[in-house]
Amino acid sequence: MKAHGTVFRYKDNVDTDVIIPARYLNTSDAAELASHCMEDIDPTFIKRVKAGDIIVADKNFGCGSSREHAPLAIKTAKISCVIASSFARIFYRNSINIGLPILECPEAVKGIRDGDTVEVDFTSGLISNLTTNESWKAEAFPPFIQKMIEAEGLVQYLKKEMAK
Amino acid sequence: MSMTMTQKILAEHAGLPQVHPGQLVMADVDLVLGNDITSPVAIKEFAKFNLDKVFDKSKVALVPDHFTPNKDIKAAQQCKCMRQFAHDFDIEHYFEVGQMGIEHALLPEQGLVNAGDLIIGADSHTCTYGALGAFSTGVGSTDMAAAMATGKLWFKIPQAIRFNLTGTFTRWVSGKDLVLHIIGMIGVDGALYKSIEFCGTGVASTTMDDRFTVCNMAIEAGAKNGIFPVDAVALEYVASHCKRLPKVYEADSDAEYERTVDIDLGAIRPTVAFPHLPENAKTIDEVGNVPIDQVVIGSCTNGRISDLRVAAQLLKGRKVAKGVRTIIFPATQQIYLQAMEEGLLRIFVEAGAVVSTPTCGPCLGGHMGILAEGERAVATTNRNFVGRMGHVQSEVYLASPAVAAASALTGRIANPEEIGVN
Ligand code: SF4
Numbered sequence: 076m077k078a079h080g081t082v083f084r085y086k087d088n089v090d091t092d093v094i095i096p097a098r099y100l101n102t103s104d105a106a107e108l109a110s111h112c113m114e115d116i117d118p119t120f121i122k123r124v125k126a127g128d129i130i131v132a133d134k135n136f137g138c139g140s141s142r143e144h145a146p147l148a149i150k151t152a153k154i155s156c157v158i159a160s161s162f163a164r165i166f167y168r169n170s171i172n173i174g175l176p177i178l179e180c181p182e183a184v185k186g187i188r189d190g191d192t193v194e195v196d197f198t199s200g201l202i203s204n205l206t207t208n209e210s211w212k213a214e215a216f217p218p219f220i221q222k223m224i225e226a227e228g229l230v231q232y233l234k235k236e237m238a239k
Numbered sequence: 240m241s242m243t244m245t246q247k248i249l250a251e252h253a254g255l256p257q258v259h260p261g262q263l264v265m266a267d268v269d270l271v272l273g274n275d276i277t278s279p280v281a282i283k284e285f286a287k288f289n290l291d292k293v294f295d296k297s298k299v300a301l302v303p304d305h306f307t308p309n310k311d312i313k314a315a316q317q318c319k320c321m322r323q324f325a326h327d328f329d330i331e332h333y334f335e336v337g338q339m340g341i342e343h344a345l346l347p348e349q350g351l352v353n354a355g356d357l358i359i360g361a362d363s364h365t366c367t368y369g370a371l372g373a374f375s376t377g378v379g380s381t382d383m384a385a386a387m388a389t390g391k392l393w394f395k396i397p398q399a400i401r402f403n404l405t406g407t408f409t410r411w412v413s414g415k416d417l418v419l420h421i422i423g424m425i426g427v428d429g430a431l432y433k434s435i436e437f438c439g440t441g442v443a444s445t446t447m448d449d450r451f452t453v454c455n456m457a458i459e460a461g462a463k464n465g466i467f468p469v470d471a472v473a474l475e476y477v478a479s480h481c482k483r484l485p486k487v488y489e490a491d492s493d494a495e496y497e498r499t500v501d502i503d504l505g506a507i508r509p510t511v512a513f514p515h516l517p518e519n520a521k522t523i524d525e526v527g528n529v530p531i532d533q534v535v536i537g538s539c540t541n542g543r544i545s546d547l548r549v550a551a552q553l554l555k556g557r558k559v560a561k562g563v564r565t566i567i568f569p570a571t572q573q574i575y576l577q578a579m580e581e582g583l584l585r586i587f588v589e590a591g592a593v594v595s596t597p598t599c600g601p602c603l604g605g606h607m608g609i610l611a612e613g614e615r616a617v618a619t620t621n622r623n624f625v626g627r628m629g630h631v632q633s634e635v636y637l638a639s640p641a642v643a644a645a646s647a648l649t650g651r652i653a654n655p656e657e658i659g660v661n
Contacts, residue, residue, distance in 0.1 A: 088428070092604075092626055092627050093624065093625055093626065096604070097305075097605060097627075098605065100276045101306055101311060101314040103317070135461060139622060140362075140363045140622075141277065141361055141377040142276065142379075143280055143380040147280075161431060163461060164431065164432050168378060173379075173381055217263060219393070220263075228381065230384065231287075233288075233388065
């Protein structure tokens with residue numbers, strides 16, 4: 076499985092309130108949430124984003140609330156992958172639980188700029204910046220989490236386990 | 240191998256004699272919490288399991304507190320979904336408007352939290368219950384659904400940072416100042432994936448409400464949980480609220496901590512976090528002249544009775560400054576009633592403040608006090624992110640109830656010492 080797209084580059088501490096402002100949380104409709112994704116830090120994001128594009132950010136991406144609406148809005152906006160130096164804990168869980176691929180790789184983050192074209196190979200963890208011809212290897216997921224990703228999220232994984 | 244307090248609780252709930260940092264475990268949960276924003280998503284996910292019951296109907300708590308009393312039709316639909324689920328699955332702890340409060344103030348008050356419990360909630364401030372010596376942490380809606388179905392959830396065993404408290408707070412300084420000071424020191428990702436454990440001779444002098452406030456904001460340092468040792472103060476609280484017997488865990492004396500930070504409570508000054516991150520902490524002496532438009536006193540961080548009492552001490556017989564809107568929201572119905580009986584509500588209204596029914600409302604920019612472009616608020620809440628309380632060009636300054644009340648009176652961020660209360 077691979078991701079390939081144009082990079083939207085953000086800084087430290089992109090919080091869940093800017094990913095999807097609370098004022099829109101009176102719905103859980105994914106398409107409606109996606110239409111406001113990143114609105115408070117990047118009002119043109121939703122107009123510019125194309126299927127497969129990639130978000131790259133510095134440390135503590137997704138800090139703040141536990142709202143699963145945040146990774147859901149990003150996933151529904153057709154972002155194929157988020158790469159950051161580090162992720163906030165709940166955002167990390169939520170992304171894995173709903174099947175939004177996320178990768179921690181501080182070195183890659185340093186070498187990627189806004190607008191670069193990046194390719195990610197999820198099996199090997201290889202991140203390639205096609206604009207600059209540089210590449211990095213992200214840390215692989217622990218086996219338990221890999222199983223969950225293969226099952227396409229926590230619910231499907233548990234259903235399989237419960238059926239055993 | 241020795242373990243921290245958090246590691247011991249997780250080990251016990253995972254049925255393991257020993258755990259180590261980084262280990263992934265499946266652990267039993269004692270309580271699963273959801274609110275009107277996160278539950279509808281969890282309910283959708285729960286349906287995929289095709290189950291006719293939750294793992295234990297006495298161990299699920301559903302609290303409609305964010306956009307309630309329903310702020311609009313969409314919010315009403317979400318609450319309806321939750322109410323219906325509570326009815327269909329016979330959930331014992333569903334709190335309707337009129338009995339509800341802000342979840343993290345409500346659950347301990349209703350006796351649903353005990354020392355030694357493992358509690359998860361689809362709300363990031365679920366970490367509040369560490370004040371009572373429980374392991375509690377925020378998760379997402381899919382986690383909530385999985386826990387409602389199976390009674391279990393996966394956890395990664397965290398490392399811990401230890402804060403050794405000594406001394407006692409000076410006048411007008413409280414748990415809020417301590418936690419803002421800590422976040423200012425270690426940063427909003429300073430405890431990422433880790434526990435924050437408190438210890439030391441200073442703990443005994445902190446009130447239960449101080450500890451709730453401190454643990455509430457552990458997430459603002461990125462922590463998985465914050466936790467206090469279970470001492471006489473905590474045991475008394477549990478005994479008077481919870482029917483179950485407490486289970487007390489203590490960190491091993493040689494438990495490994497990533498680092499230990501000493502804090503003298505007597506040296507903490509009233510502290511304010513400037514926009515737009517809780518780590519932008521300044522002492523009141525460094526604040527300068529910051530005029531404000533609104534003051535918000537309440538939330539799961541500081542909407543408890545002692546918070547209202549402090550605000551009332553300052554507001555009594557005085558008037559809020561011209562042009563400042565002061566909104567006070569007690570965190571639960573019981574706190575509201577107590578504030579009424581103690582005459583605090585009269586003091587607030589006479590001072591020119593608004594008293595709201597318990598709701599998250601203004602804290603998350605939901606309703607009941609949204610900021611316009613360019614406006615500034617001093618709030619006793621826990622987040623001051625861009626757009627948190629309204630317009631993206633508005634600003635939130637986080638502070639204690641004492642600083643908030645003093646600011647309401649002066650129209651700028653103020654030191655409670657200035658007001659001249661004995
Ligand atoms: S009061 Fe604020 S922080 Fe607390 S639960 Fe409600 S929205 Fe969240």
